[in-house]
Amino acid sequence: EVQLLESGGGLVQPGRSLRLSCAASGFTFANYAMxxxxxxxxKGLEWVSTISGSGGSTYYADSVKGRFTxxxxxxxxxxxxxxxxLRAEDTAVYYCVKVTGRQGWEVDYWGQGTLVTVSS
Amino acid sequence: EIVMTQTPLxxxxxxxxxASISCRSSQSLVHSDGNTYLSWLQQRPGQPPRLLIYKIxxxxxxxxxxxxGSGAGTDFTLTISRVEAEDVGVYYCMQATQFPPYTFGQxxxxxxx
Numbered sequence: 001e002v003q004l005l006e007s008g009g010g011l012v013q014p015g016r017s018l019r020l021s022c023a024a025s026g027f028t029f030a031n032y033a034m035x036x037x038x039x040x041x042x043k044g045l046e047w048v049s050t051i052s053g054s055g056g057s058t059y060y061a062d063s064v065k066g067r068f069t070x071x072x073x074x075x076x077x078x079x080x081x082x083x084x085x086l087r088a089e090d091t092a093v094y095y096c097v098k099v100t101g102r103q104g105w106e107v108d109y110w111g112q113g114t115l116v117t118v119s120s
Numbered sequence: 121e122i123v124m125t126q127t128p129l130x131x132x133x134x135x136x137x138x139a140s141i142s143c144r145s146s147q148s149l150v151h152s153d154g155n156t157y158l159s160w161l162q163q164r165p166g167q168p169p170r171l172l173i174y175k176i177x178x179x180x181x182x183x184x185x186x187x188x189g190s191g192a193g194t195d196f197t198l199t200i201s202r203v204e205a206e207d208v209g210v211y212y213c214m215q216a217t218q219f220p221p222y223t224f225g226q227x228x229x230x231x232x233x
Contacts, residue, residue, distance in 0.1 A: 037169075037222070045161075045169065045212055047222040059220040095168055104157045105219040108180065110168045 002026040004096045004111030011117045012086055022079040022096030022111055030054070030074035033099035035107060036081050038092035046092075049081060050099070064090075086118045122147050122218050126211075126225035132233045133203045141228045143196045143213035150193065150217070157216035160189055160198045163227075164209040172211075173198065200230075208232060 008020040022034070036048040049070040050059045058070050069082040079096055096111040123146040133139040149156045160173040171180045173189035176196060186201040200207055213225040 035222070044227045045214070045224040047220070047224075050220065050222075061221055100174070103153055103155055104151060105216045105222070106157050106159060106174050107214075107216070107222070108171050108174070110170065113168050 002098065002109045004098065004109060006094065006096050006111045006114035009094065009114030009116045011119065013120050014087060014118055016086055017082070017084045018086060018116060019083070020081045020094055020114055020116070024077045024079065024096075024098070027098070029072075029077040032101045033105070034072065034079045035097040035099060036070065036079075037095045037097050037107075037110075038090075039095070039113075040089075040092045043092075048094070050105070051079070083116070086116075088118050090116060091118045092116060121221060122149070122215050122223050124213055124215060124223050124225040126213060126228050128228060129226060130229045130231070132231050134233050135205060136202050139200045139203050139207075139230060141198045141211050141213075141230075143191075143198070143225050145194045145196075145215055147218070148193050149196075149215050155217075156192065157219075158189075158191070158196050159214045159216065160187075161212045161214060161224075162207075162209055163212065164206075167209075169212065203230070203232070205232065 003025045005023045012018050033052050035050040051070045055072050067085045071080045093113040095113045097107045098109040100106045100108045125144045127142045161169040163169045177189040188199050210227045
């Protein structure tokens with residue numbers, strides 16, 4: 001059974017940093033690209049970032065480019081996102097999402113999410 | 121960036137009756153590999169999103185057969201043949217054809233009359 005468990009969320013002041021983690025199990029982690037998708041309170045879904053299975057390719061939304069860094073540790077089956085220079089508009093639930101591994105970049109499994117609140 | 125537009129944004133339905141949600145993309149979602157990477161997600165209250173349908177019409181593992189997807193090019197539809205109480209929530213269409221980025225529809229809230 002595929003499981004994705006996010007952690008690291010919390011309350012942080014504007015301008016500060018936070019690192020989220022996602023522990024994956026139930027599949028061969030290194031074989032799959034992974035993504036972060038966020039959802040501001042009461043709002044829709046917004047893609048944040050994606051990393052290839054090897055970690056060699058990364059992609060970012062314009063809204064986080066230069067501030068967020070996605071990474072992975074395939075030895076520990078863990079996905080990360082380092083979030084720097086946080087802003088109030090980064091307040092959201094952050095979901096860890098698995099890419100299907102079939103053709104293309106479709107996603108299949110979603111974690112439960114971790115809430116990040118940026119406020120003074 | 122492809123813009124995804126869903127209608128309606130809210131859909132009150134009667135238990136046991138059908139419901140349908142439309143999703144239109146600003147550009148064709150046919151990929152150069154011939155596939156159309158249009159998915160439907162369900163988000164029940166207080167829960168994370170869950171994949172229902174991928175590549176227009178393929179039901180994901182464990183998804184009841186009352187859910188079906190159809191469409192082509194830029195116009196797509198999610199249909200629930202007989203709505204059950206557990207179907208209440210928000211439904212999103214999502215495209216992965218022109219990645220990056222992934223883009224999502226605004227969401228359609230399904231509620232029981």
